[in-house]
Amino acid sequence: MQQQMQPQEPIIRFDDNEVDVAAQLVPQLGYEEAERIFEMSVRTNRPLERIIAEAA
Numbered sequence: 780m781q782q783q784m785q786p787q788e789p790i791i792r793f794d795d796n797e798v799d800v801a802a803q804l805v806p807q808l809g810y811e812e813a814e815r816i817f818e819m820s821v822r823t824n825r826p827l828e829r830i831i832a833e834a835a
Contacts, residue, residue, distance in 0.1 A: 796827075797817070800828075800831075801813060801817065804816065816830055816834065
């Protein structure tokens with residue numbers, strides 16, 4: 780039996796605030812832009828609200 784390899788990407792867990800922010804961002808900006816903002820927040824370790832404010 781061949782074992783299936785799982786991707787080695789880190790698991791990102793979102794808290795309730797981040798889920799609420801995503802629910803607001805996706806309809807306003809589209810999925811790709813919302814995803815970019817979340818990725819930037821994770822990479823730079825800055826709060827989502829700060830990145831959103833800077834992008835506006």
